[in-house]
Amino acid sequence: MEFLFNLILLLFLAAVTIGIIGVRNLFAVVVLSGAYSFLMATLLIAMDAVDVGMTEAAVGAGVSTVLLLSALHLTNTEEAPAKHSNVLPMALALLTGAVLVYGTWDLPRYGDPDTPMNSYVGDEYLERSIPETTIPNVVTSVLASYRGYDTLGETAVIFTAGIGVLMLLYGRRRKGDDDEGDGRS
Amino acid sequence: MRGHLILRVVSKILIPFLLMFALYVQFHGDFGPGGGFQAGVIVAAAFVLYALIFGLRAMQKIISPALLEIAVPLGVLIYAGVGVYTWILGGNFLDYNMLDSHDPSHGQHLGVLLVEAGVLLTVSSTMLLIFYTFAGRGR
Amino acid sequence: MLDQLPAIIIAVPLIAAAVCALIRNETVCWLIALVVAFASFVGSATMLGQVQKYGEDISYKLGGWAPPVGIEYKVDLLAGYVLVLVSLIATAVLIYGRQSVKLEIKKNLHGWYYTMYLLCMCGLLGIVITGDAFNAFVFMEISSLSMYTLIALGKDRRAVAAAYQYLVMGTIGATMYIIGVGLLFTITGTLNMADLAMRLVPLLDTPAAIAGMAFIIVGLSLKIALFPLHLWLPNAYAFAPSAVTSFLAATATKVSIYLLMRYLYTVFGFGFSIERTPIPEVIMVLSLLAIFAGSFTALFQENIKRMLAYSSVAQIGYITLGIALANATGLTGSLVHIFNHAVMKGALFMLVGGIAMQVGTVRLSDMAGAGKAMPLTMFGFVLGGFSMIGVPGTVGFVSKWYLAMGALENGWWWIVALLMLSSLLVLVYMGRVIEVAFFRERPVDAIPLKEAPKSMIVTAWVFLLACVYLGFDTSFTVGVAEQAVNVLLGGAQ
Amino acid sequence: MEGLNELAFVLGGVNHWITVFLIMAGLYIIVSRSNMIKKLVGLSIFQTSVYLLYVSPGKIIGGTAPIISDDFTVYSNPLPHVLILTAIVVGVATLALGLALVIRINEAYGSIEEDDVYSGEDWN
Numbered sequence: 057m058e059f060l061f062n063l064i065l066l067l068f069l070a071a072v073t074i075g076i077i078g079v080r081n082l083f084a085v086v087v088l089s090g091a092y093s094f095l096m097a098t099l100l101i102a103m104d105a106v107d108v109g110m111t112e113a114a115v116g117a118g119v120s121t122v123l124l125l126s127a128l129h130l131t132n133t134e135e136a137p138a139k140h141s142n143v144l145p146m147a148l149a150l151l152t153g154a155v156l157v158y159g160t161w162d163l164p165r166y167g168d169p170d171t172p173m174n175s176y177v178g179d180e181y182l183e184r185s186i187p188e189t190t191i192p193n194v195v196t197s198v199l200a201s202y203r204g205y206d207t208l209g210e211t212a213v214i215f216t217a218g219i220g221v222l223m224l225l226y227g228r229r230r231k232g233d234d235d236e237g238d239g240r241s
Numbered sequence: 242m243r244g245h246l247i248l249r250v251v252s253k254i255l256i257p258f259l260l261m262f263a264l265y266v267q268f269h270g271d272f273g274p275g276g277g278f279q280a281g282v283i284v285a286a287a288f289v290l291y292a293l294i295f296g297l298r299a300m301q302k303i304i305s306p307a308l309l310e311i312a313v314p315l316g317v318l319i320y321a322g323v324g325v326y327t328w329i330l331g332g333n334f335l336d337y338n339m340l341d342s343h344d345p346s347h348g349q350h351l352g353v354l355l356v357e358a359g360v361l362l363t364v365s366s367t368m369l370l371i372f373y374t375f376a377g378r379g380r
Numbered sequence: 381m382l383d384q385l386p387a388i389i390i391a392v393p394l395i396a397a398a399v400c401a402l403i404r405n406e407t408v409c410w411l412i413a414l415v416v417a418f419a420s421f422v423g424s425a426t427m428l429g430q431v432q433k434y435g436e437d438i439s440y441k442l443g444g445w446a447p448p449v450g451i452e453y454k455v456d457l458l459a460g461y462v463l464v465l466v467s468l469i470a471t472a473v474l475i476y477g478r479q480s481v482k483l484e485i486k487k488n489l490h491g492w493y494y495t496m497y498l499l500c501m502c503g504l505l506g507i508v509i510t511g512d513a514f515n516a517f518v519f520m521e522i523s524s525l526s527m528y529t530l531i532a533l534g535k536d537r538r539a540v541a542a543a544y545q546y547l548v549m550g551t552i553g554a555t556m557y558i559i560g561v562g563l564l565f566t567i568t569g570t571l572n573m574a575d576l577a578m579r580l581v582p583l584l585d586t587p588a589a590i591a592g593m594a595f596i597i598v599g600l601s602l603k604i605a606l607f608p609l610h611l612w613l614p615n616a617y618a619f620a621p622s623a624v625t626s627f628l629a630a631t632a633t634k635v636s637i638y639l640l641m642r643y644l645y646t647v648f649g650f651g652f653s654i655e656r657t658p659i660p661e662v663i664m665v666l667s668l669l670a671i672f673a674g675s676f677t678a679l680f681q682e683n684i685k686r687m688l689a690y691s692s693v694a695q696i697g698y699i700t701l702g703i704a705l706a707n708a709t710g711l712t713g714s715l716v717h718i719f720n721h722a723v724m725k726g727a728l729f730m731l732v733g734g735i736a737m738q739v740g741t742v743r744l745s746d747m748a749g750a751g752k753a754m755p756l757t758m759f760g761f762v763l764g765g766f767s768m769i770g771v772p773g774t775v776g777f778v779s780k781w782y783l784a785m786g787a788l789e790n791g792w793w794w795i796v797a798l799l800m801l802s803s804l805l806v807l808v809y810m811g812r813v814i815e816v817a818f819f820r821e822r823p824v825d826a827i828p829l830k831e832a833p834k835s836m837i838v839t840a841w842v843f844l845l846a847c848v849y850l851g852f853d854t855s856f857t858v859g860v861a862e863q864a865v866n867v868l869l870g871g872a873q
Numbered sequence: 874m875e876g877l878n879e880l881a882f883v884l885g886g887v888n889h890w891i892t893v894f895l896i897m898a899g900l901y902i903i904v905s906r907s908n909m910i911k912k913l914v915g916l917s918i919f920q921t922s923v924y925l926l927y928v929s930p931g932k933i934i935g936g937t938a939p940i941i942s943d944d945f946t947v948y949s950n951p952l953p954h955v956l957i958l959t960a961i962v963v964g965v966a967t968l969a970l971g972l973a974l975v976i977r978i979n980e981a982y983g984s985i986e987e988d989d990v991y992s993g994e995d996w997n
Contacts, residue, residue, distance in 0.1 A: 058934070062888070063887060066887065066888065066891040067891075069891065069895065070891055070894055070895070070898075073894075073895055073898045073899075073918060074898070076898075076902065076914060076915075076918065077898060077901065077902055082908070082910055082911065085910075085911060085914055086914070089914050089917065089918070092918065092921070093921070096921055096924065096925075099925070100924065100928060100957075103928050103929060103931075103932040103949070104932055104933075104936060104937060104938045104939070104948075104949035105928045105931075105932075105938070105949070105953070105954045105957070106274040106938045106940075107274045107275070107276065107279070107954055107958060108924065108928065108954050108957045108958055108961070110266075110274050110275065110279050111278060111279050111282070111958055111961050112921075112924070112961060114279055114282040114283060114286065115282055115961055115962075115964075115965050116917075116921065116961070116964075116965075118282065118286050119282055119285070119286070119368055119965055120917065120965055120968055122289060122372060123371065123372070123375060123965075123968060123969055123972055124910065124913075124914070124968075124972065126372070126375040126376055127375065127910060127972040127975060127976055128910065130375070130378055130976050130979065131910065131975065131976065131979040131985050132979070132984070132985055135906070135907075135908040135911055135986075136907065136908065136986045136988070138905070138906070138907065139907065139988055140905070140907070142905050144904070145900075145901050145904035145905035146901065146905070148900065148901075148904055149897040149898070149900045149901040149904070150897070152896065152897060152900055153893050153894070153896070153897040155591050155594055155595070156559075156591065156892075156893040156896060156897075157889075157890070157893055158587050158590075158591055159563050159587050159588050159590070159591025159592060159594075159595075160563070160588065160591075160886070160889040160892075160893065161587055161886075162586060162587050162588060163566055163567070163588055163886075163889065163930065164566075164930065165886065166886070166887075166888050166929060166930075166932065166934075167932055167933060167934030167935075168933070168934075169933040169934075169936070169947070171566070171569070171930060172566075172567055172568055172569040172579070173565060173566050173567070173568070173569040173930055173931065173950060173952075173953075174569070174930075174931065174933060174950045175569065176448075176568075176569030176570060177448050177449060177569055177570055177571075177952060178569065178931065178950035178951060178952040178953075179950075180449055181449070181939075181951055181952060182939060182941070182948055182951065184449070185941065186941055187346065188345075188346055188349060189346055189349035189350060189353065190346045190347070190349065190350050191271045191272075191349070191350060191353060192271065192272055192940055192941040192942065193270065193271055193272060193273060193274065193939070193940045193941075194939040194940065194941065194948070194951040195274075195276075195939055195940075195951045195954045195955055195958070196270050196271055196275075196276050196353065196357075197271075197349075197353065198951055198952060198955045199276065199955045199958060200276070200352070200353040200356050200357055201335075201337060201349055201352065201353055201443060201445075202443065202445050202449055202450055203450070203451060203955055204335050204337075204352075204353075204356060204442075204443050205334070205335055205442040205443060205451045205515065206451065206514065206515055206518050206955075206956075206959055207320075207356065207360065207959070208320050208321060208324070208335070208356075208394075209506070209515065209518035209519055209522060209959075210278075210360075210518060210958075210959045210962045210963070211316065211317055211320050211359065211360050211363050211364075212317060212394055212397075212499065212502075212522050213518065213521050213522055213525060213962060213963055213966050214363055214364055214367050214962060214966055215313055215314065215316075215317045215363055215367065215397075215398065215401075215499075216496070216499050216522055216525045216526050216529075216966070217367065217371075217525055217965075217966035217967070217969050217970050218313050218363075218366075218367035218370055218371060218969075219313070219401055219492050219495055219496065219529075220496065220525055220526065220528070220529035220970050220973070221370075221371050221374055221375075221969055221970060221973040222310070222370065222374060222492065223489050223492050223493075223496070223529055223533065224529065224532055224540075224970075224973040224974065224976075224977055225374045225375070225378055225973050225976065225977070226374075226486075226488065226489060272940070273940060274938070274940070278958065278962065310401075311402060313401065314397075314398035314399070314401035314402050314495075315398075315402070317394070317395075317397075317398040318395065318398045318399070318402075321391060321394055321395045321398070322395075324387075324391055325391075325395070328384060328387075332444055333384070333387065333440070333441055333442065333443065333444045334384070334387035334391055334442055334443070335442060335443040335444075336443050336444030337443070338444055364962075371969050374973070375972070375973075375976070378976060514956055514959075517963075518959060518963070521963045521966070521967070525966060525967065525970055528970055528974070529970065532974060532977070537981035537982065538994060538996065540974055540977045540978050540981060541978055541981075541982070541990050541991065541994070543974055544909065544971065544974040544975065544978060545991075547967070547970065547971050547974060548903060548912060548913075548916065548971075551916055551920070551967050551971075552900070552903065552916075552919070554963075555919055555920050555923060558923055558960065559896070559923055559926060562923065562926045562927050563926075565927070565953075566926075566930045571956075614996075615996060618996075681997060682997045683997050686996070686997065
């Protein structure tokens with residue numbers, strides 16, 4: 057059952073992605089990308105990643121959509137028709153895909169508990185979390201303690217982005233503010 | 242959207258619950274899914290909802306951009322401050338075992354609570370601030 | 381205190397960045413940034429000294445958790461060497477850049493500028509010092525996001541477009557990097573680089589390891605701006621504020637090269653990545669293309685900042701060429717050139733910043749007669765140019781010497797010939813600037829020029845004198861580089 | 874149930890194939906499209922698809938979410954979840970900064986099509 061559910065979600069994801077490639081109205085693209093995030097969140101929850109799924113739903117479908125919509129409000133909502141040939145991008149994507157298929161071909165099959173990944177450090181966290189930190193949600197204990205330094209970095213990333221956006225869009229927009237554009241620098 | 246009575250009433254009822262849910266997610270993060278990041282996003286979402294219904298200006302009267310500009314670095318400082326405190330107690334950076342000399346696992350729990358509070362503060366205020374700057378740009 | 385140094389040099393800049401964002405006063409923030417950057421430099425130098433003295437890597441357990449469960453900081457000779465470089469340049473550019481930042485960036489953003497600058501430094505140092513593959517990604521993003529912002533602060537509208545271009549290509553690079561790390565993680569279950577190296581030994585020939593390696597190398601090559609993935613670099617360097625360009629040109633790509641070396645030599649090991657894969661051949665071709673395409677394009681640039689940026693593409697080619705030579709001498713040349721190029725390119729960009737400030741533009745045609753009006757700047761340019769060409773007695777010569785020796789060890793005399801040919805190209809494009817500045821009269825109607833502010837000239841000249849000094853006394857650069865190479869190659873066999 | 878799980882084991886590669894497809898699609902959008910917002914959406918898809926690459930191999934058939942309780946004994950691997958939480962944050966941070974740049978580009982150039990912005994400009 058689990059597997060069938062996954063398969064359907066995965067196929068939906070692929071379909072939405074094809075939609076995003078094809079649609080030229082950017083509002084539709086944003087709506088589709090919201091749907092993509094919800095599907096992704098469901099899929100993540102189906103794969104037991106409840107924390108990640110919850111975050112993806114809140115961030116991908118929530119915050120990202122709001123940001124994209126407010127950006128669309130300030131810019132243009134229609135994508136111009138493509139002027140270039142798609143051969144090179146297609147070749148690049150196919151090459152990347154080929155390397156990935158090659159790389160993932162031999163990976164342990166889905167759901168195997170005895171892979172190196174599932175029997176090494178990950179397993180250790182499950183055993184150590186309660187005795188060492190008293191926290192039953194292992195994701196929280198790893199996030200905030202065992203790999204808490206990554207999370208400090210992650211907070212710093214958010215901080216950087218926040219101040220960065222502020223610096224770029226600070227103050228009211230004035231005409232001619234941005235272009236000293238007489239072609240000279 | 243300011244004229245829509247139903248939206249205004251529903252959101253007025255909804256927003257306190259959203260904030261309460263955020264607090265639940267924050268403090269229940271040790272036992273169930275959730276934590277500072279998720280809670281921060283939910284808090285921001287509640288305020289964004291308020292701003293969408295009642296207008297950006299009304300929202301900024303409650304939480305001014307200047308206040309958020311302070312809150313963003315403050316969250317980072319809380320997180321890093323825990324690390325500095327563990328330094329002072331003689332441990333490595335972010336070694337929460339130091340926080341409780343009797344029972345290290347208690348110290349761990351305390352440390353996790355503190356840093357999650359820092360994450361909550363930075364994430365919620367940054368998200369809201371970014372929304373302010375984007376929404377305020379158009380007028 | 382001393383055993384906490386690895387965490388101090390990263391955490392303190394991060395805390396200082398947050399404090400600067402609270403204070404936002406230009407003078408105070410500048411002072412905080414300067415003190416913190418200098419403290420990081422002292423800390424890095426102390427650690428490098430310790431590693432050299434005791435011959436033992438420094439390992440630091442963040443949160444007190446032993447790796448691979450926790451995140452580890454690891455300082456070996458190579459890491460210490462790059463840490464010293466980054467923190468040194470960061471300190472110098474702070475002294476240099478204050479005046480030009482005041483002039484080029486809107487007044488109410490000055491405090492935040494130093495926040496971003498510190499975050500960028502913190503991110504770069506974090507990439508170097510970490511022994512954890514995923515932690516490197518987190519710090520890569522801190523440095524990248526702050527870099528995109530700093531570049532977009534340039535006065536010209538093209539700065540924003542360049543920053544966007546960099547953001548897209550940089551994010552592709554970082555994502556490819558985590559795809560690669562993900563593949564390695566799936567087959568080994570660990571993220572600690574040393575542990576990864578150990579557990580990868582029996583798995584090196586598996587498709588997942590090879591694909592992971594390919595993704596990591598391509599991703600990092602985007603960050604390094606290795607030809608032909610360099611497209612973001614010229615515009616980003618050309619239109620960023622002067623101080624930002626000096627800092628980035630001297631540090632950002634170097635740190636990515638460092639990370640690439642970490643993977644090639646520490647994680648996969650010399651015996652696999654260099655001896656058993658076609659990586660050296662590929663890097664060889666790309667490096668030579670970078671050297672010639674970069675130098676050749678530089679010949680046709682009107683904007684001298686952009687000219688120097690294309691020259692950076694070529695110089696990155698020299699550094700990667702050392703990897704491709706696949707012997708100790710070549711790799712020494714490459715490590716030495718990381719330091720040397722940072723010093724000389726840093727100095728040149730600093731001088732160009734002074735020109736931009738006084739002349740108002742960085743277009744070659746507007747610089748006629750600048751040699752007479754700004755003798756210190758333009759003579760500095762001549763000296764920097766000599767170093768770029770590789771005249772004996774300058775640092776440029778030292779690195780090229782080691783590269784040439786490395787090539788000869790393999791019997792590849794044609795590489796030596798190509799190196800000399802490329803120096804000729806450098807002579808031509810640097811010569812163009814010098815010709816215009818010294819041998820053309822300034823138009824009568826042009827605004828009169830004067831020398832750039834003292835703080836800018838002095839810092840630039842300190843770097844230029846370092847170019848000469850390090851050209852004679854190579855005990856620091858070559859000394860550390862040779863020891864580091866021993867460790868890198870020895871540890872792999 | 875058992876049979877289906879067996880089937881899952883055999884066909885398990887499907888997760889990876891779709892992940893690969895999503896990565897390819899994301900990359901294709903970034904490289905082929907000229908519209909900057911569409912490019913950023915492509916960038917999000919490219920980054921998001923990596924989540925699957927990390928989380929799928931951590932799933933254990935018959936396991937539950939890694940929240941320790943007396944009712945369960947088999948849990949899926951928590952480490953990829955932690956890493957991906959960080960990756961999500963990085964993704965939204967990049968998107969926010971990218972959109973801010975796009976807004977500035979639109980104000981300066983009056984267009985968010987790369988074709989207009991880059992080809993109409995004298996870069997020298």
